[in-house]
Amino acid sequence: MTSHWCDFQNADVIMNIGSNSAENHPVSSKWIHKAHERGAKWIVVDPRYTRTAEQADIYCPIRSGTDIAFYGGLYNYIIENDLWQHEYVLNYTNASYLLDPEYEFDPATGFFSGWDEEAGKYSNHSWHYQVESETVWDTSEGGDYAWAVAEGVPEFTPPVVQHPKRDMTLQDPLCVFQQFKKHYSRYDMDTVCSICGMDKETLELVYSTYASTGQPGKAGAVLYALGQTQHTYGAQNTRAMSVLQLLLGNIGVPGGGLNALRGEPNVQGATDMGMLVNEHPAYLKWANTTDRSSLRKWLESQTYSDGYYTNKPKFLISSLKEWFGENATVENDYGYDWWPKVPTSPDFTMMSTFELMDQGVIKGYFNWGMNPCHSAPNAGFVRRSMAKLDWLVVADQVATESATFWKAPDMNPEEIDTTVYFLPCALIYEKPGIILNSGRWMQYRNKAVEPWDMAKPDYEMCDLIWREVCRLYEEEGGANPDPILKTKWDYYVDGKIDPRPVAWALNGYRVAGTECNTTSAAPKTDLLPGYGDLKADGSTACAMWIYSGFWSNNDAPLDAAEQPIGRRDNSDASGIGLNSTWAYAWPNNRRILYNRASADMAGKPWNPEKVLVEWTGDKWNLVDAADFVAAKNGKPVPPNDKAFFMLWEQNGRLESYGMADGPLPEHYEPFETPVESNPLNGALNSPCMQFARNESTRKGDSAEYPIVATTYSVTEMWQTGGQSRMCPALVEAMPSQFVEISEELAAEKGIEKGDKVRVFNNRGSVVVDAMVTKRIKPLTVHGETQHLVGLTHHYSWAGVFGTGDTVNDLTPNVGDPNSFTPEYKAFLVDIEKA
Amino acid sequence: MDLTRRGFFKAAGATFAAGAAFQLASASPALAVEPDKNWKLVNTEEYTNICCYCAGGCGSLCSVREGELINLEGDPDHPINQGGLCPKGASMFQLRNIVDPETREVVKNPDRISRPMVRRPGASDWEEISWEDAIEEIARNVKDTRDATFVETDETGLTVNYTPAIASLGGSQQNSEEEYLILKAMRSLGVVAVDNQARV
């Protein structure tokens, strides 16, 4: 989220798209209702009339998987009717930037310029800007970048700043605005309705209502979730929403923002932590074999020429210093080469790991509170692949489907040679620790009771395994032991593993004054007050630069309650719900990201009633922590157009060269689609879709499987049920999984409420209960009736209170080319009465 | 600073709820009565925690008496949920303890597994294993797999230090300190197949 939960109260229009927030993020209701009572309009765009839709003023149905057509039509409407936020778009976005003359989109083929047929991917060369001039970093003594050549800083060639060519009249045909306008002129409302399946009257009402937030001082909030991301163009959906919010001037303002309602308790933390193949903690990139194959290459490819990410060397060196401690020196590139480098091939993201298990490449597997046998797409393939593992370790509180894959109804344990270890974990209130919510708030969990019986916190399990592995390598040697034995692992208080010194590592500290391995009686720390103090010379250590400041009180370094994260003052001086004195929000306790954009070019807030930052003529009045350069060398910096200083251009991107599958969102059909053509371009599917050619995906076509299916969660259950199915009250409240069917389709298939229904496709077949409802209606797509069904996915064979079939046996293991996220939200099935 | 009432009791995050006395600050004084021994929360300590379901970050209050969880509900001081909890959050008590329908007594949740177990090749059921043995075996497996598959340099001579043979999945359920330890352990072992719930 660029905003946070309490900020929804400040919105003038709220649009849920791909999010059923009332059901899956129930606390959102509290804050949306506050806006609603104040007179805000609430729109829900969803294939189903959900519990959220019932709350809303406007409900607009949509065929699963056609969101980009919807957004494209909305852009077109906004531009045609001149409803975009002029001052914002002109100054704070790249609308005026001139694109490379070779940039092109060909509607006849559906390809952007730069397609490499042989490689099966785009070269983004022609998606870049034209360059007006270049400047270099001033690394001379006293210069802005003198730090880059200081002692202890590894040698690297600083990037050159390229100043893009701009046309502030927005008339040049090569400027982003004109190209954008041209691109979406094809998205007229009739075409959109024909693709998406809603009626034109409803669509126009949605468009006019949401576009009304383009007026300066008005705020529109977009709330989205997995309904947007779980597509073969999910990342483009996310970009599409960002672009919408930029056009209407809704990013950075109170009540606006692009708000990903995230679904796991600490998924924000895990994303921040970069627990993903190619990611590094705190939104840096992990080492690889190409542009990040050495420390120098990393610094040269990753450091931005301008904006805040010019500081990346400080972040990375501090990360290495925390990782390897005294073993990291400037002479050995701070240990960079001990880190594993991710090869270009094969792919190691989640869906690919099951191919690699199937091929015998991956032999050992850790599942830390995650249950892929239930949650991964094409789950039948997943369990058959896992059966080829030598060993599996599952840390959880119940015997999940993954822990018991060998007990699945279609498996024969005698034929499975995998050794499976189940490690019982402590519950959330049986251990202390840090957790982040969707609004980037870092909060502290206090331990209330001891873990029951022999259960242990995951940090303790991990420590036990790590120390034992180290012991083996110390005693026996083995394949290069250095990456293991040079790693600093010293998070002990009074000799016991403890999360608090780990918190110091996350916050960052001066190496000279800090000992992580400590006693409770005399802890020695020199914790950093914030990331502004990080150095690239090895004198500071910090695992998570974005968190720096959250645990910075050296007077009580072992007491969470005395740290910024432990604050419990809910008085909210802002009056608009920033709650800046409650806990801590990264970065730098900033509650609304990009808050510079809440004020005009003169620094005057668009909405004087809701001030985040304001230029008073000689200084900034900062209600929220500034997300821009408000002062330099102790002096206030007057307002400028650099509202997005985490990008090198420091302007928001309506067009982006950074995506694998095109610089502008373009409508393509899902991997499995009920239609045979794409009225908007000559390509049916995204040419960049991942894994579609893998044999395991077993594509179905619409002649055999004519019904569009989507999966989703209900409020009474959660994910694979590992937690919710162990609570009898929740099983009672939602005793089984069901398929939601329109009355029309039910009549056609002879199905009645409560019947058992078989839902099937090439990948699997499941029997679930029927929920026949008025809340799903057949849509008219390309002039034909199109049925759509919805499936919940919380049950499977494991558990003692409630079990069922595995709905993810049906979902396709194909994914987005940027995020490698699976397409759970649109695929084909057929149904029959069981 | 305007501390909330629970802010005063910050040692280890615990607050001591001496009967109902502390509750009265925000409740209707007209209804105040002396706590009696039948009062569910009599002599409980309160610990604040954060919900384990969606990423709303709702605050909860765990009421504990003699080391056992007595009640769990929304933290009324929390600025996001203001005391509320959805059905899943409201049932977090049951992750540990449930009410037996036969006896109507509070018992440990029978679905929870609280001891290490191992399933041997070809076996059709679990067997118990001690923590010590489980850790020893896991570490041995990790080392054997790593040693057999480790790639120190690739075909171009580049130092790569990875094993393609071990994968690690998960992290969004853990606290951040745990995420860092898991990530650090896995990466230092040479694991490149690190992924978590954020992928899906």
Add this chain to the structure above:
Amino acid sequence: MSEKAILFDSSKCTACKGCQIACKCWNGLPSPTGLNENVFSGTLQNPPDVNGDTRLIITFNEMEAEEGMSNKSIAWAFGRRSCQHCSDAPCAQVCPGGALVKDEATGFVSVDDSKCIGCQYCSSACPFDVPHYYGAQSKVNKCTGCIDRVENGMAPACVSTCQPGALQFGDRDEMIAIAHKRVEFLKAHGYEKATVYGENEMGGLHVIQVLKYGVEAHGQVEDPKVSPMVGLQQIMKPITAVGTGATVLGLGAMFALAAGYRHKNLAYNEKTGDTIDVDTGEVVKHGDAQDELTVVEHLTENLPKKKGGSHE
């Protein structure tokens, strides 16, 4: 102390069932724990009704929206089904054992199941069919308004947990005022059938409701009546020594008359003296016009250690 009430605003309810679950957790009420013991209702309404271990459920009713009902084509009415804590609480009036007691200060009707003799008069007397029974002992269970929490300065568990703010708790007058204001707001926003419920029904309920689509849509009883049984029962108490035939007859007649939310229709056969479940034809209670036992003794005679009445 002034009278209290729970306010349920169906227009803010997201039907998440947080209240349903929080009620169970606070009050220590069990849920079935057998594997797949719960049966799916075919809708989101699970369990399908309140029962001896479930004091509160959220009800779901989906409709094509009629003219004036909503600006959208679908109307999905969420209801809160639980005890409404009547001012003229007939359950408390008929309860022979003193298990159901109206708290005059708050207006809430609490339940002490140790005093319940399992006669089920309260079920029959209730215009909303709320009190249900649990266990072999047939003990009554129903919402108490979490009077323990209220007496300790807290809101009822369902109210505390409600995320969207659909449930509030406070002085009854204040809740009524909020409800009226909200109904005005809803009417101005296209929900022309919105109405306040509970202000005057049954002498005034202690659950005040804002019903977005009108009374019936949300599963409420249009004009709940105090059951005629209540009067008979009060007469019955002093005359039990004389003979019970007439009383049983009266009771049977009342069973058939009882209005409101009800699943069992009972009828009394004057010739045999049997009480019959109209839907199943099953004899719920065998009658004997000649016997000398009281109604209460009859109804409790099959319970362990209760045979023959209370003198044993």
